[in-house]
Amino acid sequence: MNSEKNKDQYLELLRNERKRILNALRETSFTQLDSTIVHKQVVPSASYSPWETDKEFKKIYDIARNNTLVDIYRCYELWALVKRAVALQGDILEVGVWQGGSGAIMGEANKKATSSTLYLADTFKGVAKAGKQDTIYKGGEHADTSETIVKKLMQKAGLTKYKILKGIFPDAFKNKLDIKKLKICHIDVDTFESARGVFEYAWPRMVSKGVVVFDDYSAWGCEGVTKYVNGLNLKDGVFIHNLNGHAIMIKI
Numbered sequence: 001m002n003s004e005k006n007k008d009q010y011l012e013l014l015r016n017e018r019k020r021i022l023n024a025l026r027e028t029s030f031t032q033l034d035s036t037i038v039h040k041q042v043v044p045s046a047s048y049s050p051w052e053t054d055k056e057f058k059k060i061y062d063i064a065r066n067n068t069l070v071d072i073y074r075c076y077e078l079w080a081l082v083k084r085a086v087a088l089q090g091d092i093l094e095v096g097v098w099q100g101g102s103g104a105i106m107g108e109a110n111k112k113a114t115s116s117t118l119y120l121a122d123t124f125k126g127v128a129k130a131g132k133q134d135t136i137y138k139g140g141e142h143a144d145t146s147e148t149i150v151k152k153l154m155q156k157a158g159l160t161k162y163k164i165l166k167g168i169f170p171d172a173f174k175n176k177l178d179i180k181k182l183k184i185c186h187i188d189v190d191t192f193e194s195a196r197g198v199f200e201y202a203w204p205r206m207v208s209k210g211v212v213v214f215d216d217y218s219a220w221g222c223e224g225v226t227k228y229v230n231g232l233n234l235k236d237g238v239f240i241h242n243l244n245g246h247a248i249m250i251k252i
């Protein structure tokens with residue numbers, strides 16, 4: 001009886017301690033780079049982690065993890081969104097490929113889609129179009145990549161249905177690209193103007209139930225992207241702010 005009581009007391013202490021630590025983390029402030037976009041550490045209470053038991057995801061994540069700056073939560077969401085969109089018509093576009101990690105994960109998730117191409121767009125010279133809406137990015141960051149690095153990763157993952165688009169998107173591809181329908185567009189470009197350019201290209205091409213994912217929404221240092229997304233007021237889209245940092249726009 002006594003030992004049961006001790007155990008209950010111990011568990012209660014542990015619960016309180018956990019609550020205290022989580023609350024302390026949630027109060028962690030960041031240097032405010034833009035007074036309209038406030039940052040504090042986001043620590044949800046959720047703990048369900050399907051990425052731990054999804055063998056297919058784990059296999060591609062192990063191959064791609066060293067080639068991505070995107071954390072496992074956002075990688076898994078990309079994986080799940082692409083999987084759910086397998087039956088939709090249209091291609092997949094990622095702008096902001098860097099070393100190919102998130103692109104490989106989407107490519108693997110889309111493997112069963114027969115008539116769909118994965119377009120992987122990057123300058124391969126780093127971040128473009130930084131401007132006064134952006135707080136940290138000045139241009140040229142994340143230039144530590146190449147087409148060869150991306151191709152090697154795709155080969156390692158056994159992916160062949162992809163095309164690399166090298167240059168500033170969409171400017172470098174006017175009249176050169178014939179994407180008619182998109183089902184998924186992953187925008188991971190870090191700056192306001194780049195995000196705007198990609199979204200304005202992609203949105204009119206999105207099929208019904210297609211999804212645009214902004215990686216940088218909510219990221220400290222990417223306030224420009226957050227501002228761009230907050231300024232959108234679409235009549236033909238549903239907006240979801242996922243606490244993992246994604247902004248998700250579903251075409252209706």
Ligand SMILES: C[S@@+](CC[C@H](N)C(=O)[O-])C[C@H]1O[C@@H](n2cnc3c(N)ncnc32)[C@H](O)[C@@H]1O
Nearest residue numbers: 068069096098102122123126128168169189194
């Ligand atoms: C944070 S990295 C992308 C990370 C990548 N998705 C991953 O899995 O780690 C941002 C990339 O966007 C690219 N970029 C930024 N603006 C661009 C634009 N307008 N057109 C093409 N690439 C762009 C940069 O060259 C850089 O490689």
